[in-house]
Amino acid sequence: MYQWNFSWLWDNYDFLFSGLMVTILLSAAVVVAGLILGTVNALGTISRHKFFRIISISMIEVSRCTPVLVALIWIYYALPILIGVEISALTASFIALTLYGASFYAEIIRGGIQGVDPGQYEAGEAIGLMHGDILRRIILPQAIRKMLPSLVNQSVINLKNTSLVSVLAIPDLLYQGKLIALETFRPLEVYTVVALFYFALLFPLTMLVRHLESRNSVKH
Amino acid sequence: MIRIDAIQKQFGDLVVLRDVNLKIEKGEVVALIGPSGSGKSTLLRCLNVLVPPDAGRIEIGNTRMVFGESRLQLKPKELAEFRRHTGMVFQHFNLFPHMTVLQNVMEGPVTAKKMNKQEAQELAMAQLEKVGMSIKANDYPSSLSGGQKQRIAIARALAMEPQVILFDEATSALDPELVGEVLSVMKELAAEGMTMIVVTHEMSFAREVANRVVFMRDGVVVEDGPAKQVIDHPKDERTKAFLSHFHANEH
Ligand SMILES: Nc1ncnc2c1ncn2[C@@H]1O[C@H](COP(=O)(O)OP(=O)(O)O)[C@@H](O)[C@H]1O
Numbered sequence: 367m368y369q370w371n372f373s374w375l376w377d378n379y380d381f382l383f384s385g386l387m388v389t390i391l392l393s394a395a396v397v398v399a400g401l402i403l404g405t406v407n408a409l410g411t412i413s414r415h416k417f418f419r420i421i422s423i424s425m426i427e428v429s430r431c432t433p434v435l436v437a438l439i440w441i442y443y444a445l446p447i448l449i450g451v452e453i454s455a456l457t458a459s460f461i462a463l464t465l466y467g468a469s470f471y472a473e474i475i476r477g478g479i480q481g482v483d484p485g486q487y488e489a490g491e492a493i494g495l496m497h498g499d500i501l502r503r504i505i506l507p508q509a510i511r512k513m514l515p516s517l518v519n520q521s522v523i524n525l526k527n528t529s530l531v532s533v534l535a536i537p538d539l540l541y542q543g544k545l546i547a548l549e550t551f552r553p554l555e556v557y558t559v560v561a562l563f564y565f566a567l568l569f570p571l572t573m574l575v576r577h578l579e580s581r582n583s584v585k586h
Numbered sequence: 587m588i589r590i591d592a593i594q595k596q597f598g599d600l601v602v603l604r605d606v607n608l609k610i611e612k613g614e615v616v617a618l619i620g621p622s623g624s625g626k627s628t629l630l631r632c633l634n635v636l637v638p639p640d641a642g643r644i645e646i647g648n649t650r651m652v653f654g655e656s657r658l659q660l661k662p663k664e665l666a667e668f669r670r671h672t673g674m675v676f677q678h679f680n681l682f683p684h685m686t687v688l689q690n691v692m693e694g695p696v697t698a699k700k701m702n703k704q705e706a707q708e709l710a711m712a713q714l715e716k717v718g719m720s721i722k723a724n725d726y727p728s729s730l731s732g733g734q735k736q737r738i739a740i741a742r743a744l745a746m747e748p749q750v751i752l753f754d755e756a757t758s759a760l761d762p763e764l765v766g767e768v769l770s771v772m773k774e775l776a777a778e779g780m781t782m783i784v785v786t787h788e789m790s791f792a793r794e795v796a797n798r799v800v801f802m803r804d805g806v807v808v809e810d811g812p813a814k815q816v817i818d819h820p821k822d823e824r825t826k827a828f829l830s831h832f833h834a835n836e837h
């Protein structure tokens with residue numbers, strides 16, 4: 367019978383906690399930047415100008431058809447050769463994760479906008495509103511309610527994807543765990559605690575998705 | 587007051603409006619009738635430039651728009667401004683579900699016309715009063731009946747203080763018992779001298795309330811005359827055929 371031993375935790379708590387903070391901050395940055403880029407690209411795909419459509423669709427398709435790990439490594443090791451500028455591991459991670467997340471956000475947002483009854487747009491036009499006002503005041507508020515569960519769901523995936531940055535030696539939760547495991551020879555306990563930390567972060571979010579979904583189904 | 591000159595519109599190869607000419611005086615109520623697919627909705631949408639015509643001219647009050655060669659020059663801002671002179675009431679109401687009744691009616695004055703909130707609210711309440719919906723000002727549209735929604739949609743159009751209101755089959759989506767309340771609001775507006783163009787299948791309403799009936803088919807105006815005359819004694823064979831078919835369906 368395996369003897370569980372968690373005494374290492376008291377010595378390495380700070381270390382693990384700093385990894386947790388890196389994971390949380392990186393996730394938050396990726397979610398915020400991804401939502402902004404995703405919204406811009408969603409509007410791009412439905413733009414009346416072909417130029418914007420092509421740019422946005424290309425960006426979305428390239429990002430979502432590349433595995434995040436491949437994108438991480440490519441941006442960190444290959445891109446600098448192309449542009450002649452060193453990129454820090456953190457910057458490379460941020461770019462790769464944001465592009466990847468944004469491509470999925472963009473598709474969710476586009477679907478949400480196009481899911482709003484076209485009569486709503488016309489009604490806005492009919493009272494003399496301009497395109498931007500119609501989007502901002504009439505289409506987006508209705509679309510956001512519908513797409514919120516999917517956006518939170520995608521954010522859960524984005525948060526999980528941050529665990530990949532440990533391959534670039536970024537001291538996130540998983541990477542710190544790995545170091546502790548090597549030092550203490552207690553991989554079972556350490557990785558179990560790491561997994562529990564991720565669960566504690568993500569479970570409230572998936573509960574939120576359930577809540578939002580049930581609220582939407584009551585409303586309509 | 588309203589002049590429509592040589593309006594043409596096609597979608598791809600389908601010619602929907604061939605050459606439509608109409609002149610409508612201030613305070614006139616014009617019923618626009620015709621078989622489904624004859625271009626009635628498209629004509630209303632052209633008047634409101636929701637769909638810009640391919641060619642022709644539209645004049646409403648002192649504003650005029652010329653389509654055709656200069657079509658490329660139509661600026662979004664000018665289009666939006668032009669639309670503020672015409673109110674539109676849709677078959678499916680198209681109220682904004684995320685706004686209260688009052689916010690629905692205030693939206694145009696506040697966002698399009700930049701009226702201050704206080705003033706817009708007074709204006710909106712007055713319009714809601716007029717359609718008998720002021721008690722529902724703080725409710726959301728989802729809690730209301732179709733007839734109530736359509737009356738609010740009329741108030742929303744009125745709040746822009748338009749020179750003309752266009753009704754596109756405003757009662758077609760309603761349960762029969764709710765048609766009356768909407769027609770009676772429209773009747774009151776007509777009596778107050780509002781200029782109205784009404785696409786309708788309610789022949790008795792057209793006969794009773796409209797000054798004029800315009801019969802369209804295949805993208806042209808076939809017959810245009812005083813309401814009772816066109817409905818009771820149509821001159822054109824096509825109008826006769828349409829109306830007889832209509833009476834046959836009614837009974
Ligand atoms: N946006 C559009 N694109 C393509 N065809 C259209 C469009 N709008 C209307 N049409 C076509 O134009 C014709 C006239 O439609 P409409 O003006 O709605 O007629 P009505 O209101 O008299 O029934 C129909 O054949 C319809 O299918």
Ligand SMILES: [Mg+2]
Pocket residue numbers: 626627628754755
């Ligand atoms: Mg129609």
